[in-house]
Amino acid sequence: MSKAVSALGGVSHKGFATVAEAGLRGMITVRGDLASAAMKKAVKAATGTAVPAQRRIEIAGDRAAAWMSPDELLILVPYEAAQATVAALEQALAGSHHLVADVSDARAVFTIGGARAEEVLMKLCPVDVATLAPGEIRRTRAAQVAAAFWKSGEEEFTLVSFRSVAGYVMGLLETASRAGSELFLA
Known part of the structure:
Protein backbone atom coordinates (compact mmCIF):
# COMPACT_ATOMS: atom_id res chain seq x y z
CA MET A 1 0.00 0.00 0.00
CA LEU A 24 -3.20 15.72 5.26
CA ARG A 25 -6.67 16.16 6.75
CA GLY A 26 -9.57 13.75 6.83
CA MET A 27 -12.54 15.31 5.03
CA ILE A 28 -15.92 13.68 4.50
CA THR A 29 -18.84 15.05 2.53
CA VAL A 30 -22.18 14.17 4.12
CA ARG A 31 -25.44 14.92 2.34
CA GLY A 32 -28.93 14.41 3.68
CA ASP A 33 -31.59 15.98 5.86
CA LEU A 34 -29.52 18.12 8.24
CA ALA A 35 -32.52 18.60 10.56
CA SER A 36 -33.18 14.87 11.05
CA ALA A 37 -32.55 13.21 14.38
CA ALA A 38 -30.40 10.55 12.69
CA MET A 39 -28.14 13.21 11.12
CA LYS A 40 -27.80 15.15 14.37
CA LYS A 41 -26.88 11.99 16.25
CA ALA A 42 -24.42 10.85 13.55
CA VAL A 43 -22.64 14.22 13.40
CA LYS A 44 -22.41 14.40 17.19
CA ALA A 45 -20.90 10.91 17.34
CA ALA A 46 -18.41 11.65 14.53
CA THR A 47 -17.26 15.11 15.60
CA GLY A 48 -18.49 15.85 19.11
CA THR A 49 -20.35 18.85 17.70
CA ALA A 50 -23.89 19.76 16.76
CA VAL A 51 -24.97 20.07 13.14
CA PRO A 52 -23.83 23.60 12.31
CA ALA A 53 -26.23 26.36 11.33
CA GLN A 54 -26.05 27.96 7.90
CA ARG A 55 -22.54 29.29 7.07
CA ARG A 56 -21.15 28.02 10.38
CA ILE A 57 -18.42 25.61 11.41
CA GLU A 58 -18.55 23.79 14.75
CA ILE A 59 -15.15 22.69 16.07
CA ALA A 60 -14.30 20.25 18.86
CA GLY A 61 -10.55 19.70 19.14
CA ASP A 62 -9.26 18.08 15.94
CA ARG A 63 -12.77 17.40 14.59
CA ALA A 64 -15.31 19.72 13.03
CA ALA A 65 -18.54 19.91 11.08
CA ALA A 66 -18.92 22.68 8.50
CA TRP A 67 -22.14 23.75 6.77
CA MET A 68 -21.64 23.67 3.00
CA SER A 69 -25.22 23.89 1.66
CA PRO A 70 -28.77 23.25 2.89
CA ASP A 71 -28.24 19.48 2.62
CA GLU A 72 -24.45 19.16 2.86
CA LEU A 73 -21.80 19.13 5.56
CA LEU A 74 -18.03 18.80 5.45
CA ILE A 75 -16.82 16.66 8.33
CA LEU A 76 -13.18 17.22 9.33
CA VAL A 77 -11.30 14.55 11.26
CA PRO A 78 -7.67 13.43 11.58
CA TYR A 79 -6.62 11.88 8.26
CA GLU A 80 -6.10 8.43 9.73
CA ALA A 81 -9.64 8.46 11.19
CA ALA A 82 -11.43 9.23 7.92
CA GLN A 83 -12.25 5.67 6.82
CA ALA A 84 -13.54 4.63 10.23
CA THR A 85 -15.59 7.83 10.44
CA VAL A 86 -17.13 7.12 7.01
CA ALA A 87 -18.10 3.63 8.18
CA ALA A 88 -19.62 4.99 11.40
CA LEU A 89 -21.58 7.67 9.53
CA GLU A 90 -22.87 5.12 7.00
CA GLN A 91 -24.03 2.87 9.83
CA ALA A 92 -25.64 5.74 11.77
CA LEU A 93 -27.49 7.02 8.68
CA ALA A 94 -28.57 3.60 7.34
CA GLY A 95 -32.21 3.63 6.39
CA SER A 96 -32.28 7.37 5.66
CA HIS A 97 -31.63 9.12 2.35
CA HIS A 98 -27.98 10.17 2.53
CA LEU A 99 -24.58 10.23 0.87
CA VAL A 100 -21.27 9.87 2.70
CA ALA A 101 -18.03 10.21 0.74
CA ASP A 102 -14.40 10.38 1.83
CA VAL A 103 -12.99 13.38 -0.05
CA SER A 104 -9.74 13.63 1.92
CA ASP A 105 -7.51 12.89 -1.06
Missing part, protein backbone atom coordinates in the same frame (compact mmCIF):
# COMPACT_ATOMS: atom_id res chain seq x y z
CA SER A 2 1.33 3.42 -0.88
CA LYS A 3 1.87 6.09 1.72
CA ALA A 4 -0.52 9.06 1.57
CA VAL A 5 1.11 12.40 0.91
CA SER A 6 -0.28 15.91 0.89
CA ALA A 7 -0.65 17.80 -2.38
CA LEU A 8 2.40 20.02 -1.95
CA GLY A 9 4.48 18.36 0.76
CA GLY A 10 3.92 21.08 3.36
CA VAL A 11 5.33 23.97 1.34
CA SER A 12 5.20 27.38 3.03
CA HIS A 13 6.04 31.02 2.39
CA LYS A 14 6.61 33.91 4.77
CA GLY A 15 5.72 37.39 3.59
CA PHE A 16 3.71 39.93 5.57
CA ALA A 17 1.63 36.82 6.40
CA THR A 18 2.70 33.19 6.53
CA VAL A 19 0.95 30.84 4.11
CA ALA A 20 1.40 27.09 4.18
CA GLU A 21 -0.07 23.88 2.96
CA ALA A 22 -1.40 22.30 6.15
CA GLY A 23 -0.83 18.65 5.23
CA ALA A 106 -9.47 15.24 -3.34
CA ARG A 107 -8.88 18.34 -1.21
CA ALA A 108 -5.94 20.46 -0.07
CA VAL A 109 -5.81 22.52 3.12
CA PHE A 110 -3.88 25.75 3.64
CA THR A 111 -3.28 28.06 6.59
CA ILE A 112 -2.82 31.81 6.39
CA GLY A 113 -1.38 33.25 9.58
CA GLY A 114 -0.13 36.46 11.12
CA ALA A 115 -1.51 39.77 12.28
CA ARG A 116 -2.41 40.70 8.69
CA ALA A 117 -3.56 37.29 7.44
CA GLU A 118 -6.99 38.59 6.47
CA GLU A 119 -5.38 40.90 3.91
CA VAL A 120 -4.25 37.88 1.89
CA LEU A 121 -7.83 36.66 1.62
CA MET A 122 -9.13 40.17 0.93
CA LYS A 123 -7.03 40.23 -2.24
CA LEU A 124 -8.31 36.89 -3.51
CA CYS A 125 -11.89 36.39 -2.36
CA PRO A 126 -15.05 38.43 -3.00
CA VAL A 127 -15.91 38.35 0.71
CA ASP A 128 -15.92 41.05 3.38
CA VAL A 129 -13.27 39.17 5.35
CA ALA A 130 -13.04 41.86 8.04
CA THR A 131 -16.61 41.09 9.15
CA LEU A 132 -16.17 37.30 9.26
CA ALA A 133 -17.54 36.23 12.64
CA PRO A 134 -15.90 33.56 14.79
CA GLY A 135 -17.28 30.17 13.73
CA GLU A 136 -18.39 31.43 10.31
CA ILE A 137 -17.34 29.56 7.16
CA ARG A 138 -17.49 31.05 3.69
CA ARG A 139 -17.74 29.12 0.45
CA THR A 140 -16.40 31.37 -2.25
CA ARG A 141 -13.69 31.67 -4.83
CA ALA A 142 -9.99 32.33 -4.43
CA ALA A 143 -9.27 34.10 -7.71
CA GLN A 144 -10.57 31.58 -10.28
CA VAL A 145 -11.12 28.46 -8.14
CA ALA A 146 -13.66 27.25 -5.61
CA ALA A 147 -12.60 27.49 -1.98
CA ALA A 148 -13.96 27.59 1.54
CA PHE A 149 -12.33 29.28 4.52
CA TRP A 150 -12.86 30.11 8.17
CA LYS A 151 -11.00 31.86 10.95
CA SER A 152 -9.20 29.01 12.70
CA GLY A 153 -7.28 31.01 15.29
CA GLU A 154 -6.71 34.49 16.66
CA GLU A 155 -4.51 35.40 13.70
CA GLU A 156 -5.11 32.43 11.41
CA PHE A 157 -7.43 31.29 8.65
CA THR A 158 -7.83 27.83 7.15
CA LEU A 159 -8.66 27.49 3.47
CA VAL A 160 -9.79 24.33 1.66
CA SER A 161 -9.64 23.89 -2.12
CA PHE A 162 -9.56 21.05 -4.59
CA ARG A 163 -6.27 19.15 -4.60
CA SER A 164 -6.07 19.44 -8.40
CA VAL A 165 -5.53 23.20 -8.08
CA ALA A 166 -3.34 23.14 -4.95
CA GLY A 167 -0.27 24.50 -6.76
CA TYR A 168 -2.30 27.35 -8.22
CA VAL A 169 -3.85 28.19 -4.83
CA MET A 170 -0.44 28.15 -3.12
CA GLY A 171 0.87 30.47 -5.84
CA LEU A 172 -2.05 32.83 -5.25
CA LEU A 173 -1.52 32.82 -1.49
CA GLU A 174 2.22 33.33 -1.83
CA THR A 175 1.85 36.23 -4.26
CA ALA A 176 -0.89 37.87 -2.16
CA SER A 177 1.31 37.66 0.96
CA ARG A 178 4.48 39.12 -0.52
CA ALA A 179 5.95 42.11 1.25
CA GLY A 180 5.24 45.20 -0.80
CA SER A 181 1.82 43.93 -1.91
CA GLU A 182 0.02 44.87 1.30
CA LEU A 183 -3.38 46.52 1.37
CA PHE A 184 -3.34 49.90 3.01
CA LEU A 185 -6.49 50.06 5.07
CA ALA A 186 -7.30 53.29 6.82
